[in-house]
Amino acid sequence: MKNIAIIGSGTMGNGIAHTFAQFGYQVNLIDINNEALEKALNTISKNLDRQVAKGTLTESEKTITLSNITTFTDMKSGIAQSDLIVEAATENLELKLKIFKDLDTFAKPEAIIASNTSSISITKIASVTNRGDKVIGMHFMNPVPVMKLVEVIRGYATSNETTALVMDLSKKLAKVPVEVNDYPGFVANRILMPMINEAIYTLYENVAGVEEIDTVMKLGMAHPMGPLQLADFIGLDVCLAILRVLQDGFGNPKYAPCPLLVNMVTAGNKGIKSGEGFYNYANGVKEAVVASKFS
Template structure:
C-alpha cells in the first residue's frame, strides 16, 4: 500500500494523516471545508514542530511529511486512487453509512475501506459497501502520532487477508495492533466508558468533587489522567454517543448515561472542544481549573 485517503480532517483525521505521511505514505486528506483542511495542516505542522523540538525528527523530516499530504474537498477525486481509505468523520451512524456507500462507488474495487469509529458496528457499516470482506475497523487512539494502540476490528464478513494487511500496516506505522471482534464498544470503550460514566454518577450523587474523583483514580489506580478530565478530552458528546451505542447494542440498563452527562451535552458543555466540561479550559488545556458549577 502506498496511497492512503483519510476522510475527515478533525482531531483524529489530521492525526491519522500525520502518522501515515510521516512514515512515507502519500496521503490524501479529504474534508468538505477548505477552512477545516487549512486548520488541519496547521495543526499537523505545529505537532511536527513539537517533534522537532524534542529531537525525535529533523526539519527535513517535517518538510517531507508535509509534502506527502495533499488536500481535497472532492470526495470522489480524493479516494479514486487510494489503496486504503480511512474514515475519521463524526461518530454518527447515518453519516458514516453515507460516506461508506459513496467511497465504495468512487474507489478501486481492491481498495480496503477502514473506519476509525470508536463504537459503531463495522458489520453495519460494511453492509452498504458491497464488499464486506474489505471493510474493517482501524481505531486509533488520541493523540494518534503518540499513542501506540490500534484496535483492529473485524466485521462479520471481514476477510483474513484484509485483517492481516491492516495488522501488518499498523506495525509499519510503529503501532501495536490488537485484533478484536465486532461487538458494541469493541474492547477499549466497552471497558472505558462505563468507568467514565460511573465517575460522572459519583459526582452526580455528591460522593466527591471533580478533583477528588480524579485524584483517587490517578494516585490510587495509577491512571495518568482522571476519568472526568479524560472525558473532557475525549469530548462529552462523544462519550454520550458511545454510551448510547452500548445501551442500544446490549439492551442493558447498566450502560445508561448519567443524567448529568446528558444535561451537560445538551447545554453545550462538551469538554476541551467547547472550552468547558468538568473543567474550564479558558486558559488552555494545561491550565485547566474545575468548572465553576462544580467548584466548592
C-alpha cells in the same frame, strides 16, 4: 499499500494523516471545505514542530512529511487511486453509512475501506457496501502520533487477508495492533466508557468533587489522567454517543448515560473542544468547575 486517503480532517483525521505521512505514505486528506483542511494542516505542522523540538524528528523530515499530504474537497478525486481509505468522520451512524456508500461507489474495487469508529458496528457499516470482505475497523487512539494502540476490528464479513494487511500496516506505522471482534464498544470503549460514566455518577451523587475523583483514580489506580479530565479530552458528546451505542447494542441499563452527562452535552459543555466540561479551560488554564453546577 502506499496511497492512503483519510476522510475527515478533525482531531482524529489529521492525526491519522500525520502518522501515515510521517512514515512515507502518500496521503490524500479529504474534507468538505478548504477552511477545515487549512486548520488541519496547521495542526499537523505544529505537532511536527513539537517532535522537532523534542529531537524525535528533523526539520527535513518535517518538510517531507508535510509534502506527503495533499488536500481535497472532492471525495471522488481524492480516493480514486487509494489503496486504503480511512474514514474518520463524526461518530454518527447515518453519516458513516452515507460516506461508506459513496466510498464503495468511487473507490477502486481492490481498495480496503477502514473506519476509525470507536464504537459503531463494522458489520453494519459494511452492509451498505458491496465489499464487506474489505471493510474493517482501524480505531486509532488520540493523540494518534503519540499513542501506540490500534484496535483492528473484524466485521462479520471481513476477510482474513484484509485483517492481515491492516495488522501488518499498523506495525509499519510503529503501532501495536490488537485484533478484536465486532461487538458494541469493541474492547477499549466497552471497558473505558462505563468507568467514565460511573465517575460522572459519583460526581452527580455528590460523593466527591471533580478533582477529588480524578485524584483517587490517578494516585490510587496509577491512571495518567483522571476519568473526568479524560472525558473532557475525549469530548463529552463523544462519550455520550458511545454510551448510547453500548446501551442500544446490549439492551442493558447498566450502560445508560448519567443524566448529568446528558445535561452537560445538551447545554453545549463538551469538554476541551467547547472550553468547558468538568474543567474550565479558559485562557489555557485547567480549573475544576464549581461543584454547584453539577448538583
